[in-house]
Amino acid sequence: MKKINSVLLSLGIIAMGIIVLFLCVYLLPILAQEAAAVHPEVAYLQYPILLGLYATAIPFFYALYESLNMIYVIERKSLFSSSIIKGLNYIKYCAFIIIALYVAGFIILDTANAFPPIMALAGLVIIIVSLMVATGSVFIKNVLLKFPLSN
Incomplete structure (x- = not known):
């Protein structure tokens, strides 16, 4: 049963990564082109915004990698391993970078006066979710630190 749970969790993390990669490669450039066509006054921000979104994808994918690595460590070693604490720290740092x-x-x-409300709402949701991930990783790390760790 434990193996099935870890396989399902790993598949969910991989699926999330594939979905976000698809969005980054195919959907974001199309949306950026359409936004530039609809609002030509801020079309010069098309590529800087895309670059910023791609920059946030890097820590996201690294956090997914660390999650998969932690699943592997839990399967092979123990939940109470020092590499789990390191992984949780990396996930916390990734969330704060995002x-x-x-x-x-x-x-x-905002300073360029090119801040559409829908983008503000989407960005605010991402910030709140990232804050929840950072808080959750800190909480889990503190709970795990109360137990003796094995290497």
Whole structure:
């Protein structure tokens, strides 16, 4: 039963990564072109915004990698391993990097007066989810630190 759960969790993480990769490669450039065609006054921001979104994808994919690595460690070794704590720290840092990049993007778009409300709502949802992931990883790390760790 434990093996089935870890396989399903791994498949869910891989599926999430494939979906986000599909969005980054195919859907985001199309949406950026359409937005530039609809709002030509801010078309010069098309590629900087795309670059910013791709920059946030890097820590996202790294956090997915760390999650898969933690599943592997839990299967092979133990839940109470020091590499689990390191993985949780990396996930926390990735979440904070995503938050910082989105806040910086908000500030840049606001100063350029090119901040559509739907983009603000989507960015706010991503910031809140990233904050929840960071908080959850810190909580789990603190719970695991109360138990003796094995290497």
